[in-house]
Amino acid sequence: MTAPLEETAGETTARGLDPDQVRADLPTLLWLKLVERRGERLTATDRGAAVHYRSLYEASEERLSEIARFAQAQGTVAPDFARAVRLLAQKPLSSTEA
CATH class of the missing domain: 1.10.287 (Helix Hairpins)
Structure with missing residues (x-):
């Protein structure tokens, strides 16, 4: 299951993320396969979702x-x-x- 993460500043901000930090972290997130590009959008991979929810749990x-x-x-x-x-x-x- 993946969740869309728009690359627009408004969507990123709405999710409580700093757009500049997301842009800076994007190469690492892609390399770690926590997110992937799908056309004009970024989506969280299953691994990325697991890391996110583990962080919330902790x-x-x-x-x-x-x-x-x-x-x-x-x-x-x-x-x-x-x-x-x-x-x-x-x-x-x-x-x-x-």
């Missing part, structure tokens, strides 16, 4: 870890809250179960 995991550390630090003030956050971070539980 950022989410890091944020969750920060929240768990915050809850741990607050453990003496609100031990039940800290325990619930740790459980949510470690296991697939609903907030009600935690």
Whole structure:
């Protein structure tokens, strides 16, 4: 599955990317086969999509870890809250179960 990435500055900006940085990185992205040219468009390859979603996953995991550390630090003030956050971070539980 590929997702279109217009080479126009407006589309690039709408996706939260810096058009100048995309132009600078384009040779490397093409070489790594993270994107490919299809006519006048660039598309993310399956590999490129995987790298993108892995990056999102890792950022989410890091944020969750920060929240768990915050809850741990607050453990003496609100031990039940800290325990619930740790459980949510470690296991697939609903907030009600935690």
